[in-house]
């Protein structure tokens with residue numbers, strides 16, 4: 001029988017009210033599965049394992065190294081698909097981490113919920129059902145890690161959380177979903193996984209990649225204070241990859257010593273390469289040695305840079321890796 005492995009990491013999908021107020025992680029993966037209608041009719045063997053029980057803002061890179069290992073172990077043990085239940089706040093970073101570190105044709109699907117199981121209209125059971133259907137779908141093979149929410153299937157490199165509370169919080173801005181579920185059946189028309197695999201090295205825990213979001217009037221002082229403790233820096237630039245002229249000296253100073261990746265804070269689209277020519281423009285910053293993030297958003301660019309640094313990558317390999325996302 002086809003086996004789907006479900007690995008629990010915590011998140012709203014697994015939360016229940018606490019005595020102190022507010023919901024907190026409470027249910028394990030087996031309890032989540034028990035609450036999903038319709039699984040018995042699917043002719044699938046579903047196994048569960050609880051790896052973490054955390055709200056996803058508290059997931060760390062060490063947890064992701066453990067998760068990548070657990071996913072790999074399930075695949076090596078014959079799972080036809082792997083589902084990870086996870087908080088939605090950082091689901092897109094976890095999905096990209098798995099995409100980059102688990103080189104497999106086997107579908108790896110991350111899902112969560114915007115409403116806790118005890119809320120009216122909880123979306124967890126429907127999301128988990130859909131994720132299991134996608135994980136079991138032959139058409140999902142080779143697409144890399146996926147995020148399934150609200151009957152939509154998103155590629156790890158495209159997906160973003162774009163709303164604080166809506167059950168329609170997830171999208172793939174500028175690209176659109178790789179598929180959807182119709183009456184519970186996956187309809188997929190995805191693009192293959194990027195051919196880039198990096199080790200899920202425990203060294204990620206000892207490295208720090210800073211994420212600096214640029215804003216109007218930024219003079220670079222914040223970067224100057226924070227940059228010194230960073231092994232690499234991601235700039236979430238204005239527009240198509242810009243910073244104020246006053247910030248350029250600080251950016252250039254750091255780019256001479258550590259990899260500095262240029263992404264955009266806009267939420268969609270790629271950093272440009274050759275359009276603007278003023279101080280602080282994308283042309284100026286790339287000339288000063290910044291690395292082009294392509295369409296990877298700042299949080300995802302940070303995951304990729306961290307994995308590259310943990311693997312000992314130097315500038316040339318870092319630039320080449322980001323070129324996959326142009």
Ligand code: ASP
Nearest residue numbers: 011012055056087088089
């Ligand atoms: N709001 C979050 C969630 O959807 C909390 C978390 O990310 O754990 O799960």
